Amino acid sequence: MFVTRIIRIALSVSVLAAFGATANAQTATTAAATATAAVAPTQPVVKHRVAIMNFEYGTVRTDVIQLFGSDQDVGKGISDLLVTKLVQDGKYSVIERTALDKVLTEQNFSNSDRADSNSAAKIGKVLGVDAIIIGSITQFGRDDKHTNVGGGGHSNPWTGGFGKVGLSKSKAIVGISARVVDVNTGEILAAVNGLGESDRSGTSLGGGGGDWWRGGGGGLDMGSSNFGATILGEAVKKAVDDTGTQLGGDAGKIPTLKLTVNGLVADVSGNTLIVNVGSKAGVKVGDKLNVTRQVRVVKDPTTGKVIKSVEDKVGEATVTEVDADSATATFSGSGPAKVGDVVKN
Numbered sequence: 001m002f003v004t005r006i007i008r009i010a011l012s013v014s015v016l017a018a019f020g021a022t023a024n025a026q027t028a029t030t031a032a033a034t035a036t037a038a039v040a041p042t043q044p045v046v047k048h049r050v051a052i053m054n055f056e057y058g059t060v061r062t063d064v065i066q067l068f069g070s071d072q073d074v075g076k077g078i079s080d081l082l083v084t085k086l087v088q089d090g091k092y093s094v095i096e097r098t099a100l101d102k103v104l105t106e107q108n109f110s111n112s113d114r115a116d117s118n119s120a121a122k123i124g125k126v127l128g129v130d131a132i133i134i135g136s137i138t139q140f141g142r143d144d145k146h147t148n149v150g151g152g153g154h155s156n157p158w159t160g161g162f163g164k165v166g167l168s169k170s171k172a173i174v175g176i177s178a179r180v181v182d183v184n185t186g187e188i189l190a191a192v193n194g195l196g197e198s199d200r201s202g203t204s205l206g207g208g209g210g211d212w213w214r215g216g217g218g219g220l221d222m223g224s225s226n227f228g229a230t231i232l233g234e235a236v237k238k239a240v241d242d243t244g245t246q247l248g249g250d251a252g253k254i255p256t257l258k259l260t261v262n263g264l265v266a267d268v269s270g271n272t273l274i275v276n277v278g279s280k281a282g283v284k285v286g287d288k289l290n291v292t293r294q295v296r297v298v299k300d301p302t303t304g305k306v307i308k309s310v311e312d313k314v315g316e317a318t319v320t321e322v323d324a325d326s327a328t329a330t331f332s333g334s335g336p337a338k339v340g341d342v343v344k345n
Contacts, residue, residue, distance in 0.1 A: 047090075047091070047092055047093040048092055048093065048130040048131060048251060048254045048256075049092070049093045049094075049095060049128070049129040049130050049284060050086075050092045050093070050094055050095070050129055050130065050131050050132060050133055050180075050254075051094070051095045051100050051123070051124060051127050051129045051132050051133070052079050052082055052083050052086070052094065052100075052132075052133045053079065053100075053114055053120055053123070053132060053133065053134045053135075054073070054075050054076040054079050054114055055075035055076070055078055055079045055114065055115075055134070055135040055136055055137055055176070055178075056075055056114040056115040056134075056135070056136045056137070057073070057074050057075035057136065057137040057140070058136075059136065059137065059138060060074070060137050060138070060139065060140040060141070063140050063141045064140060067140075067141065067232075068220065072219070072220040073219075073220070074137055074140060074220070074222070075114065075136075075137055077220060077221075077222030077223070077236075078137060078174075078176060078222065078236065078239075078240060079135070080097065080222070080223060081222060081223060081236070081237070081240045082133075082178075082240050082243060082244055082247075083097065084223070085240055085241060085243075085244035086244055086247065086248070089244060089245070089248045091247075091248040091251040092247075092248075092251060095127060095129055099127065100123075100127065103123060103126050103127055104123065107122075107123060107126065109123060114134065115134050115135065115136050116134075117134065117179065117181045117186050117188060118186045120132045120134045120181050120183075121181055121182070121183045121184075121185070121186040124181070124183030125183045125184070125279070125280065126279055126280070126324050127183075127279060128278075128279030128282065128283060128284045128285075128322055129183060129284075130183065130254050130255075130256075131180050131181060131182055131183060131189060131254045132180075132181050132183055133178055133179070133180055133181070133247065134178070134179055134181060135176060135177050135178035135179060135243075136176075136177045137174070137175070137176060138175040138176065138177050138193075139173055139174055139175030139195075140174055140175075141172070141173065142170035142171065142172055142173065143170055143171040143172065143173045143197060143201075170201055171197055171198045171199075171200070171201045171231065171235070172197070172198040172230075172231045172232040172234065172235035173195070173196070173197045173198075173235055174195070174196045174197075174232075174235040174236050174238075174239040175193065175194070175195050175196075175239060176193070176194040176195075176239050176240070176242075176243045177191070177192075177193050177194075178191070178192050178193075178194065178243050178246075178247060179191045179192075180247065180250060180253065180254065182254070182255070189250070189253045189254055190247070190250035190253050192243060192246035192247055192250065193243075193246075194239045194240065194241075194242035194243030194244075194246065195238075195239055195242055196234070196235040196236060196237065196238030196239030196240070196241070196242060197235055197238065198231045198232070198234040198235045198238075199234060200231050200234065201231070222236060260344075260345065261277055261281055261282060261283055261287070261289065261343070261344060261345040262277070262342070262343075262344050263275045263276045263277030263281065263342075263343050263344075264276050264339075264340060264341065264342060264343065265291065265337055265338065265339055265340060265341040265342075265343060266326070266339065267339065268331075268336070268337050268338060268339055271330055271331045271332065272328065272329070272330060272331070273291075273317050273328070273329045273330075273331050273337055273343075274326055274327070274328055274329075275289070275317070275326060275327050275329060275343045276325070276326060277325075277326070277327060277343070278322050278323050278324050278325045278326045278327050279322050279323065279324055279327075280324050280325060283319055283322050283327045284319065284322060285319055285320060285321065285322055286318070286319060287318075287319040287345060288316055288317070288318050288319075288345075289316065289317045289318075289319065289329060289343040289344060289345055290313060290316060290343070290344050290345070291313070291314045291315045291316060291317050291331065291333065291337055291341050291342070291343055292311035292312060292313050292314060292341065292342045292343075292344065293311060293312055293314050293338070293341050293342070294309050294310070294311050294342065295310050295311065295312050296310045297309050297310070298310065311342060313333075314333050314334070314335060314337055314341055315331055315332055315333015315334065315335075315337065316331070316332055316333065317329035317330065317331045317332075317337075317343060318330050318332075329343075
């Protein structure tokens with residue numbers, strides 16, 4: 001009896017010890033996995049640089065004039081709103097509108113080329129972006145008027161004031177067609193169609209926005225809170241949000257190209273460098289370029305041809321401004337840079 005009890009106690013201790021060892025092993029494994037996960041490096045998110053052209057709105061220009069009493073550039077207004085949407089979503093790095101407008105002026109870009117992919121690709125290369133977004137406004141008005149690319153018609157034309165639609169109540173509807181263009185090939189990488197319809201309806205598309213539109217010489221500000229409170233403003237916002245969300249989903253369709261930048265320092269003023277490569281060579285604002293200096297060359301003993309250039313690193317330059325054929329950069333290094341130093345990415 002006594003021996004039996006001893007055996008049972010021994011077995012119990014053995015089981016508990018084995019269980020404890022297993023639990024400790026599992027705890028150690030979990031802790032190790034957690035530690036590994038904690039130190040695992042995160043991959044940086046690559047944001048493609050894009051520019052957004054002012055959208056073409058010729059298809060709905062007549063409607064715009066009837067709505068506002070004068071021609072208002074709704075294509076520019078909607079593209080401005082799309083810039084804000086894409087920046088907020090964080091899927092793209094969007095170039096400043098001022099930089100785009102400057103290049104458009106320098107290139108004598110015509111409004112008639114807004115939706116032309118080849119013209120847009122050329123502008124994009126000058127800007128040094130990965131892709132350029134172009135598009136058209138396909139619908140802009142009330143929901144019983146459907147204007148599509150290539151034609152259309154409407155009943156009960158607007159009469160008087162901003163967006164008067166007579167006695168019957170109508171909702172506002174806005175349609176946007178957008179395309180993502182590869183600046184290197186002119187290929188259309190993605191095409192989306194955004195649509196927005198107001199939740200409210202009324203006898204005026206300006207309903208709910210207060211006395212904010214008086215026509216005359218004032219330009220249309222589609223980003224204002226007053227416009228956003230109108231029935232038409234509701235539809236515009238929904239169309240822009242729909243378009244932007246779809247474009248965000250297509251961000252992965254833009255190819256990632258590794259461009260080799262190889263140029264020379266052309267001018268030195270303190271720690272400011274001007275190099276002889278610019279957006280045409282793929283240089284972008286924010287790029288970091290290695291600055292090196294040739295110390296000797298190695299030649300083929302038989303032909304005398306240079307087969308290798310031996311260079312020492314002098315420092316690094318961060319690009320602050322870019323034009324087509326040159327770039328300005330801020331230099332930092334152990335010693336001063338010199339004209340003729342090599343710059344590479």
